[in-house]
Structures are given as C-alpha cells and as structure tokens.
Amino acid sequence: MKFNAIAISALAGVAAASPVDTRQNGGGDGPFGPGTYKTEGSLQQHTIYMPSKTTGSTKMPVLVWGNGGCSADGRSNVQLLQQIASYGYLAISSGGPGQQGSTTAKMMTDSIDWAVANAGKGDYANVDATKIMAAGFSCGGVEAMAQIWDSRVATIGVISSGLLDNQTAATHFNKPVLFVLGGESDIAYANGERDYKNLPANTPSWKGNINVGHGGTLNDQNGGKFGKAILNWAQYVLHADDKGKAYLTDGYKADGWAVETHAFDQLKPQA
Template structure:
C-alpha cells in the first residue's frame, strides 16, 4: 500500500514485486460510505493485490482508518435498539470527506498513463485491456456508475444495489441520502459481466440488489448472497468467503482462469453447492 506523487488523492495497492514478463490487470475501487480514505479497506485490497492486480482506491492514506474496516477484526457489531433515538449531526457541522464517481475514472486514467510513461515503475507492466471497477456499499454504486466506461471489462458490486426511495433502516424506515452515486438509469448503460455479492435479507442493500437483478436482462449476471448483513465478511482475514468469491470473479473475468470460473458457471458451480450461499444468475456460460 502506498501513495504516489502523481496521484495524490488515491491509494495504490500492488504486488510487493511486479511479476516479470506479466502485465497485471487494473482495478478501481470505491470505498464503503464513498469515503475518501484510501486505506479504509486496506486488508482486503492488500489481499487482492497479492493475487497479481494493481488496485487503486479513492482517497489518501488516513492515520486511523474507519473502525468498521479494521484489519482482521470480525467482532460483532452492537445491536442497535430500533426504538432508540438516532444520533444527529449538529447543524452546519462538516460531513466526513467523500469521494465521487470521478475518483474511479481518475484511477483508471492514471494507471493507463503510468503504463506508457517513460520511467514509471509501471511502464509496460499493466494490462490496460483488463480493467474492473468494484466497490462496497456506496462505493458499489460508484462502480455501477463508472461501469459504462468502454474501457471497463467487468463490474463488481459488493453489499450494494440501486437505492429506490431511500436506504432501508433496521426499524423499517427509509433514510434519505444527499449523495447517490448511481440510479436505475445507470443499469441500462452497463455493457460487461457484472457480479453482486450481498449480505442477505439483513443487508440494507438486499432490496436494491434484488430489484437490479430483475432489471438487468442481457448481460452476464451473478448474484450471490450470504446471511452476514451489510458488513459482509470483509473484516475476516483476507476478506473471508465473500472476498474469496470476489477474487475468483476477477480471476475469471480478467485472467481467464477456468478454475476460478467454476465458482460461478453451471448448475453445479462451487458457490451453488455451498449451503452458505444463495445464488442466482443470468447469461453466465
């Protein structure tokens, strides 16, 4: 994990040693909460990079990343009383810094430019024809929005889905958000295989992801749910089983890994057989 002087508002994850004679694919990552904190998902992005990817996350490295993304911690979250009053932000108080959709585009632009820049450590080392956009929660919506980019080869949406009417809360209410990175209209602009990894009925993104599945008809589409809630398994070492599924997807889509494809393809796919997963899909071959 490092920051690069040529891309000061992002954080770069890469293999410790770039493999000789191999061009590695490019990933643009949108953080949970659309936070502009490049190490908010550090453990998982380090794991992805170790599999031979350049992953670029929105935001610089923060000295103290958000607690919910802390490395290797899988402590249960406290249960919030649905009848308890909600905490409110004081009037005119600053909101946490957020990234925007352009952050993911900037990550892609930078990686492509570095691949051809003389003297760059990435000169000739990146496969600019193999690019994925992915993100978690709000960052998943950013990935959907940027998925229209013709340079993108696949989109991965994690604990996310288009918000319709508001964000579902534990008490059944819908919370309105000022910043919504993508809408239903963006689904029609997608042109690549797309995978959703969601935390089951208790995931606030469940309803949106299910509605997205009904709308997306012509593209290869995978939808996998684990009953783990909105946090997924990403606080577990290496991202847990959801993290492994994400890596299998990008290994298949960007590297043509036939063994990784077995997690998704066919009625007897690996995730189809795993009782922890509920799987549905369209147009996957």
C-alpha cells in the first residue's frame, strides 16, 4: 500500500505548529540533555537533533519526524524534538532549520537511509538504526504512515493526523501504532479515529485524545502532554522501559487523556 503524493500535499495547508524561538543551548529534561540540533552536509535539507551528553553504554534509537503542514522548517517542532533527543535519541526532522517550502514522504525515507548508513560511525557511533520510529504531525503524520511498509521501521506515530488517500490502508497496518489526537476540535480527529478503528485487532496500538485542538501542546515546553505521550511510547516500544509502560497503562490518567488500545498486551518491545 502506498499513499498518493497529491493526498499528502493536501494537508500542507492545514495549520502547522508555529516556529519557536530556538536557543542553541538546547532544551529537554532528559538525562542526556539538553537536546540540541545541527545540520549535516551528507543529509541536505534535514535537521538533526542529538543529546549534548554522551549516552555511554545506552544505544540511541532513531526518530524520523515530519512537520505540520509538511513544512520544510526543521525547527517547526523544536521543543518536542529537543526533548526526545535529551532522552538519548537521534531525531531527524525533514527540512533544514528555517527552511522554506514543503517536504515529501521521500525526505523521511532519506532520513532513514542516512541513519542506517551512518549508525556506528563517528559522531553517530552510539546510534542504533535497528530501532527506528517514524512519526509526524498533521501532514507530517501522513508522511510517517507512508513509512510503515519499510522493514527498517519498528513503529509509527500519528500525531493529529490521519490518512487522506487510500483511506482503508490502516486495515493492513501490522506494526505498533501510536495515535495522539487533540479531541473533537482537532481538524484531523475524524481521520485519526477512523484509522485507529480500521487497524487489525491484533495490531498493538495506543490512542490518546485530549481536548487541545490540532497540534495540541507540541509547542509547549518539552512538547507538553503530547510530548509525554510520544516520548513514553518510544521509551517503551524501543527501550522496553518500565516507566514508559507505566505511563501508557495508567500514568496518562493524571494528564487527562482519554485512551483506547488495541492488543496492547501483545506489544513486544525491543530490549
């Protein structure tokens, strides 16, 4: 199953998270923070987020990210991505810092290709490209769903998003899927709900709704409550982290999430 590029571009006009004034000293409250960003000549038109402290023996999974509105500004969701990086992740956003224009699903695939090619080398010696999550906001979420057919991707994150073209494709999704939605006022709410309901019964998934609208808290400090759900999903699925699991099974209640799950007890996290 593939997604039509025309359909992906349809969300380019949907409200994207506003760019945030970024400090190069970074952000995030993780043990390897602050998370900072940089660019690489070998990966043009992308922004790379990394922890500023060494992760020691802890290997770094990879998050590839698509921005709201398919924005090519790789800092569009800087608060979230610096937070993820501060917990020991390599996060790659499609688009360069402050870049104009739009992204494509192929740019996310390029991120995956680059991470696989560079893991274990130089500055990326501690990167584990066997643990990759593809996620994105709004139009970027559609780009992320296009990666579910890639054997190198372990899990997908759908943030205020849902399929536009081939709307029954979720019936074939067979990898763990995270849905983070902003309640009924979220313009992508109906599509996200439909896609969650269309998942096979045995596909592990977690869907959280909170009434904060499209994009919710992504631009709050550390990504706010959206950021907590995304981080804890990544921590559990890619690190088998008990704290991540605890948040997804019970801790979310303190943040006011309305949660549904499919086959969550069948999820087999990567150790």
